[in-house]
Amino acid sequence: MDSFSDQFxxxxxxxxxxxxxxxxxxxxxxxxxxxxEGGMDDLAALLSPLANKEYLEDMAQxxxxxxxxxxxxxxxxFAPIYLSNECNNVCDYCGFSMGNDIARKTLSxxxxxxxxxxxxxxxxxxxxxxxxESSQKVGVDYLYDSISVLNEYFSNVSMEVQPLKxxxxxxxxxxxxxxxxxxxxxxxxxSYSKHHIKGKxxxxxxxxxxxxxLGRTGINKIGLGCLYGxxxxxxxxxxFAGMHLDYLEKKYWQTSFxxxxxxxxxxxGELQPAVDLKDRDLVQLLCAFRIFNHELELxxxxxxxxxxxxxxxxxxxxxMSAGSKTNPGGYAGNVESLEQFSISDERxxxxxxxxxxxxxxEPVWKDWDSSYQCQGEVHSAKKLSVEQSTENAMLIS
Amino acid sequence: xSGKTDSLTLGNFEFESRLxxxxxxxxSGELLGQSLSASGSQMVTVAMKxxxxxxxEDSILDFIDSKFTKIxxxxxxxxxxxxxIFVAQMAREALQTNWLKLEIHPDPKYLMPDPIATLExxxxxxxxxxxxxPYCHADPVLCxxxxxxxxxxxxxxxxxxGSNQGLETRxxxxxxxxxxxxxxxxxxxxxxxxxxxxxxxxxxSAVLVNTAIAVSRDPVAMATAFSKAVLAGRMAYLAGMxxxxxxASATSPLTSFLS
Numbered sequence: 001m002d003s004f005s006d007q008f009x010x011x012x013x014x015x016x017x018x019x020x021x022x023x024x025x026x027x028x029x030x031x032x033x034x035x036x037e038g039g040m041d042d043l044a045a046l047l048s049p050l051a052n053k054e055y056l057e058d059m060a061q062x063x064x065x066x067x068x069x070x071x072x073x074x075x076x077x078f079a080p081i082y083l084s085n086e087c088n089n090v091c092d093y094c095g096f097s098m099g100n101d102i103a104r105k106t107l108s109x110x111x112x113x114x115x116x117x118x119x120x121x122x123x124x125x126x127x128x129x130x131x132x133e134s135s136q137k138v139g140v141d142y143l144y145d146s147i148s149v150l151n152e153y154f155s156n157v158s159m160e161v162q163p164l165k166x167x168x169x170x171x172x173x174x175x176x177x178x179x180x181x182x183x184x185x186x187x188x189x190x191s192y193s194k195h196h197i198k199g200k201x202x203x204x205x206x207x208x209x210x211x212x213x214l215g216r217t218g219i220n221k222i223g224l225g226c227l228y229g230x231x232x233x234x235x236x237x238x239x240f241a242g243m244h245l246d247y248l249e250k251k252y253w254q255t256s257f258x259x260x261x262x263x264x265x266x267x268x269g270e271l272q273p274a275v276d277l278k279d280r281d282l283v284q285l286l287c288a289f290r291i292f293n294h295e296l297e298l299x300x301x302x303x304x305x306x307x308x309x310x311x312x313x314x315x316x317x318x319x320m321s322a323g324s325k326t327n328p329g330g331y332a333g334n335v336e337s338l339e340q341f342s343i344s345d346e347r348x349x350x351x352x353x354x355x356x357x358x359x360x361x362e363p364v365w366k367d368w369d370s371s372y373q374c375q376g377e378v379h380s381a382k383k384l385s386v387e388q389s390t391e392n393a394m395l396i397s
Numbered sequence: 398x399s400g401k402t403d404s405l406t407l408g409n410f411e412f413e414s415r416l417x418x419x420x421x422x423x424x425s426g427e428l429l430g431q432s433l434s435a436s437g438s439q440m441v442t443v444a445m446k447x448x449x450x451x452x453x454e455d456s457i458l459d460f461i462d463s464k465f466t467k468i469x470x471x472x473x474x475x476x477x478x479x480x481x482i483f484v485a486q487m488a489r490e491a492l493q494t495n496w497l498k499l500e501i502h503p504d505p506k507y508l509m510p511d512p513i514a515t516l517e518x519x520x521x522x523x524x525x526x527x528x529x530x531p532y533c534h535a536d537p538v539l540c541x542x543x544x545x546x547x548x549x550x551x552x553x554x555x556x557x558x559g560s561n562q563g564l565e566t567r568x569x570x571x572x573x574x575x576x577x578x579x580x581x582x583x584x585x586x587x588x589x590x591x592x593x594x595x596x597x598x599x600x601x602s603a604v605l606v607n608t609a610i611a612v613s614r615d616p617v618a619m620a621t622a623f624s625k626a627v628l629a630g631r632m633a634y635l636a637g638m639x640x641x642x643x644x645a646s647a648t649s650p651l652t653s654f655l656s
Contacts, residue, residue, distance in 0.1 A: 030637070038637075060651035250578050253541045280655050311654040 001216075003209040004247050011243065013188060016044070017236040023048030028055050032062055036291040043242045046288035047235045056284060063287035063316045066294050075356055076319045076364045077349065078126035078158070079119050082328045083107045083146055085340065087132030089199030092271045093230065093264055095326075095340045096132040098199065105328045106137050112146060116153045118331040122323065122349045125366040126156040128181070130326075130340075133162035133201060140168045144175050151176030156368040158221070162200065163210040169217045176370045181223030182210045183260065187240035191231035191274065211244065215252030222248065222257055223299070228282075229264030229273030238285055242292055249293075258297035258319065261285050263304075279308055283315060290316030302343040306355075309345055313359060322352040402631040405602055407580050408496065408528040408549050410467060412439050415597065416627040417469070417582060418620070419607025420457050421447070428616055430460035436620035439466050442498050442605065444473040445488050458492075469530065471498035477511070478518040485522050497522060498552070500532040508558050512539050516546055523547025532584050535566035540573045540581075551577065552605065554585035555596065559608045561588025564595055574600045590619075590626030597630025598638060 023045045031042035032055065038045075045051060046059060084106035087096040095102070107115070119127060127150060131138045143161060150157045158179035159172070169180065186192050189204055196202045211222050224245055226237045238261075245257055261282060264273045282304075289296060299319040300309060309320070323346075325331050327339040347355070353363040405412040417440040423429040433441060441461055461468060470488035475481045478501065485497050499522065501515050502508040515531050516539065522529045528549045533539055535553040543551050553573055556562035563586060564570060574581050580602035587593050588609045596604050606623050613619035 033639075056655075057650055057652045064651055250576065253576060280652075283652060283655065307654075314651055 001212075003212040004244055005205050005208050007243070007247055008187075008208060008240070011240070013233075013236060013240075016239055017233055020044045020048050020235050020239060023050050025050065025054070031291065032058055035062060035066065036293070039292075040239075040243060040246060043288060043292045044239060046291055047239055047284070049235075051288070052280065052284045056280065056287070059287035059291065060283065060315055063290040064314045066290055067314070067316045067318070070294050071318050073360055074362045074364045075313070075317065076126065076367050077124065077322050077352065078128055078156075078319065079122070079124045079331075079349070080128045080130050080160075080321055080324050080326065081112075081115055081119065081150070082130045082326055082330060082340070083112065083142075084131040084134065084138045085328055086134035086137045087199075088134050089132070089201040090197040091199075091201060092195050092197060093227065105334070106131075106142075107328050109145070109149060111329055111332070112149055114332040115329065116150065120153055123353075123365050124349065125154055126158070126368070127154050128158045128160055128321070130159075131161045133199065135162065135200075140164065140171065143172055147172055147175040147177050151370050155366050155370055157370065158223075160223075163207050164213070166213040166216050169214055169219065173217055173219060177219075178368060178370065179221035179223060179258070180214050180219060181225075181258070181260070182207070182214070183223070183225040183227060183262075184208060184241065184244070185227045186230040187226065187237050187244075188231040188233065195230050195271075208244075211248050212251075215248055215255055218252075219255055221297075222252075222255055223260065223297075224248075224257060225260040225262065227262050227264060228277040228285075229275060232275045234275055234277055234281065234285075238288075242289065245293065245296070256295070256297065257293075258299050259289055259293075260299045260301065262301060282308075283312065286312060286315045286317070302345040303341060305344045306347060310355065310359065313356075313361065320352070322349040323347065402628060402635060405580060407602070412467075412603070413437075414439050414624070414627070415603040415631055416593070416624055417442065417584075417603055417605040418610060419605060420444075420461075421607055422611035423616065426457055426460040429457060429611075430462075432610055432616040432620040433461060433466065435617045435624070436610070437624045440469055440603075441466050442469040442471045442607075445470050445484050445491075446474045467496065468492060468494060469496050469498050470494065471500055471532075473500050473502075475501055476503045477501060478514040478521070481514070481518040482521055485518075485527060486525075489527070495526055496528045496530075498530045498532060510534060510554070512536065515539075516542055519543050519548050520546040530582065535569040535573060537569060537572040537576055540577060544577060544579050548579060550580040550582050550602065552582045552584040555583050555592065556586030558585040560586050561609060562586050563588055563592035564599075567595075567599075570596070570601070571599060590622045593623055594626040594630035594633075597627055598633050600634050603627075 027045035028051045031045045036042045085096045086104050086106055087098055090098050147157055156178050157176055159177055160181040192204050214222050224241055226241050228234050231237050263277050297318045298316045300317050301321050302324045324343055356363045405415055414437045416436055416438045418436050418438045419442050470492055472481045472484040475484055481501050489495055499518055501511045503511050510533050515533055519529050519531050530550045530552055531543050531548050532552045540551045556565040582603045582605055583596040583601045584605040587604055587606050593604045610616050610619045
């Protein structure tokens with residue numbers, strides 16, 4: 001079956017980098033005038049150093065217009081729910097890395113219900129299930145059971161875990177899984193192999209073709225992205241993420257896509273980022289991708305500071321996390337298990353919602369209904385029975 | 398003819414010319430033959446109901462130079478998927494080609510293509526090894542489904558067949574062209590060379606013209622005109638067209654927080 005890796009191998013990193021760096025004013029003006037109609041050529045121009053230096057305000061204005069037209073003044077809110085920090089990979093940028101001497105924890109069903117109770121009280125209706133990569137302790141059956149439970153309380157359950165096979169994804173979708181986030185981290189093979197030192201994650205191509213395996217299942221949404229800081233040439237890295245998006249969107253045309261731009265944050269480890277992605281660079285990335293793809297969901301996590309998050313809002317952001325805990329059991333107050341990365345925006349969800357309203361945005365808590373995919377009576381009946389169940393009621397009170 | 402553009406790969410064939418032509422409505426076989434050579438087209442479509450490989454006299458096939466031009470049998474006249482599949486198999490046998498323009502119109506008045514039957518027949522014929530080019534509505538979702546079903550290209554209509562109205566479906570064609578991973582051939586309704594050029598400027602892979610050439614006062618001259626228009630449109634598309642500028646509305650700066 002053909003996959004993205006075939007296309008990927010045809011493009012040469014150095015040539016793409018040279019193309020981006022030789023961008024002229026004409027290229028950028030053309031991309032702005034056509035609002036990104038020129039596809040990958042426009043993306044290359046918009047990611048260039050020249051665009052950063054001379055055209056950032058123009059890009060921001062256009063990105064703002066396009067976002068208004070497509071999404072209006074609405075920001076979807078979600079919370080990550082970390083189920084496990086067990087991990088068999090050694091990656092030098094991640095707090096969950098196997099070598100790190102931290103308390104390991106995988107939530108039991110009862111502990112998951114506690115987290116659910118707190119998140120529901122905070123008004124969350126969209127959640128993102130997150131784990132490390134440990135197929136023994138956190139296998140597909142564990143994920144299936146967890147999604148089934150989450151699905152009873154939330155309208156939208158997404159997932160960010162290790163890459164799986166197509167039939168495994170289909171199985172999880174049957175439990176109510178809506179979306180899968182699988183960031184390539186970096187599209188630069190040397191850096192990829194440098195930072196992914198041990199474990200299954202070392203397999204670049206397996207990860208690269210994960211969105212294809214997802215696309216074949218007909219999943220609702222796939223999330224892509226790079227982790228900025230792993231490779232010094234972030235412009236070229238993001239270009240390849242754009243190429244991946246373009247390929248997937250054409251091929252799996254019934255799926256929608258999101259893109260994130262996480263930057264490496266301080267954590268208990270020693271990695272110094274290969275590049276310091278400046279706020280200005282992050283602005284450029286956001287605007288470039290909005291102009292490149294008008295329908296793309298652009299998501300911003302609590303890694304970023306409150307002030308920056310607010311300033312980035314009008315530039316194309318459609319989705320935000322709020323009040324995140326990045327350790328298993330974190331919402332219920334577990335402080336022993338170590339977090340994946342430290343967050344920067346520590347405001348509570350009600351504070352974030354109030355901030356959004358004061359800036360003229362509507363905080364959107366529910367923008368999907370999982371009964372669409374689980375089809376009807378079984379699911380709604382389940383929802384009722386769950387609320388009536390005293391055992392569960394005790395756990396979530 | 399001066400100039401050339403990139404060739405079009407479709408099925409297993411490279412087309413130098415992006416003008417496809419139909420063979421109906423010409424006043425004589427001779428005129429058809431002359432028009433075809435003036436058009437420079439390498440793909441002509443022939444209705445199986447008109448082709449008569451056995452009878453020497455009434456066959457339009459005699460006027461087509463099959464060394465230079467690919468013959469694309471079409472299923473014009475069929476009303477459902479079953480009939481279409483039958484005609485396709487007949488065409489394969491009679492003309493020794495697995496190329497097929499699939500058209501199914503249950504409605505004899507406007508000859509509107511039946512999207513459901515077309516999708517069904519495309520699936521079946523592609524699985525039987527046909528290179529299927531379905532004629533269809535300018536419906537972006539239908540076009541993606543035809544692509545998934547194994548079509549080699551899609552042929553959305555510009556306006557009702559034979560109407561000369563041009564690209565009334567323009568906005569939908571734009572979406573189809575943007576989304577498609579297979580060639581998009583704008584078929585039906587193209588009445589003037591300028592309309593053919595417009596389709597090519599938008600990024601269509603090719604256009605199919607019949608009535609506008611066949612019923613003009615001078616089909617040979619009109620075929621030449623279309624040939625030039627298609628070339629011009631393709632060249633303009635490749636060269637990159639200037640944009641209609643929108644006036645920017647004055648807003649407060651969005652990046653001042655960076656400084």
